[in-house]
Amino acid sequence: MIEFYLDSRSGVSPYLQLVQQVRQALRLGLLHEGDQLPTVKDVVAGLAINPNTVLKAYRELEHEGLVAARQGVGTFVTKTLAGDSLAAHGPLRRDLRRWLAGARKAGLDDESIEALFMTTFRTASQEDIA
């Protein structure tokens, strides 16, 4: 079982924070197939949030095929995200380190690197959409 938390300063909507926390737990192998997610009542009582927020997050996860609701029992993990992509992390991280070293050599400081990465990331995802 995992426990949710909310970061009110993150600017990310609460429902999305719940979704991301489940996805991350799946990626890191904290949640496995068959594990139960906290009940809506437990999440609501723990975080003092609107029930619809939790329902929406769980619906979204269900839509993504990551969990399934069993009537009257609860919501269960049906898929794991760790695995295939995990193997690719190593080489990608090496590439990224090489790139970071290049950026430092060119004289970029932390903020400039972050800004460059984020704008490129956003432009690339926008181009993917378009």
Add this chain to the structure above:
Amino acid sequence: MTSVLQAQALGKKYGRRWALRECTVDIPAGHVVGLVGPNGAGKTTLLKLAGGQLEPTAGGITVLGGRPAAGPAQLAKVGFVAQDTPVYAGLTVAEHLRLGARLNPRWDDALARERIARLGLAPDQRAGRLSGGQRAQLALTLGLAKRPELLILDEPVASLDPLARREFLQGLMEATVEHAFSVVLSSHLVSDLERICDFLIVLADSRVRVAGEVERLLACHHRLSGPRRDPDRLSAGQQVISARHTDRQSTYVIRTDAPIHDPAWTVTRLSLEDLVLAYMDKRIAEDRPVALEVR
């Protein structure tokens, strides 16, 4: 039945002063509605009109399809927890429950007892000896055990410390999961309500400034900042909610359903608090049309 509260050009006047005017809202059932605004904005007036403790001066209001406080059936459907945790200081916790049972036809005694036990309140304790948080929880228990279809709470957490505030809201939210009822609660602090409400009404200067589902409101409001530009040069369909200018820069909060393509603007998401503050910005409030959510 899909509306918990419908108001049509609703107004209330005290002497020569309008406490609430031209209030038109339609709140669908199944929401936790946050009523936000500065002190004296008309929040309590609107809630009391909904509870039937006040009669409108103008316009009309229906609550759960009926006229507020029209009869026993209507009274049984609506719970009202007034400001400052209304309990009787001289009565014990158990006496409060007995009173609740006598006064409310749909009284859920099991719920009341279970809640009191879970909160650790001693039945023979006088309400006057309880802490502020405990008094608030007792008042909430009475409101919940009435098993209303709509529970109205006027500034329920204003006087509570942060821990008691959180425990109160946890209890309230947990109850909405168990007993599926609608909630309307007011606060002058949007941060109190940010996590729990999914429908928002902003009141300022006796008028509704904006009303709608929180998610939709957040999706269609944006902050634009960029080189200075006059409002009449904004795209059509971008309604200005607030505007600030320096000699070089402009920052707008706008409402639009269309995507913003203009590359000159840096577009950022608003927090609920930013959104509320933008609507309270008095400088352009006067000529801003009231933005109502249309269902």
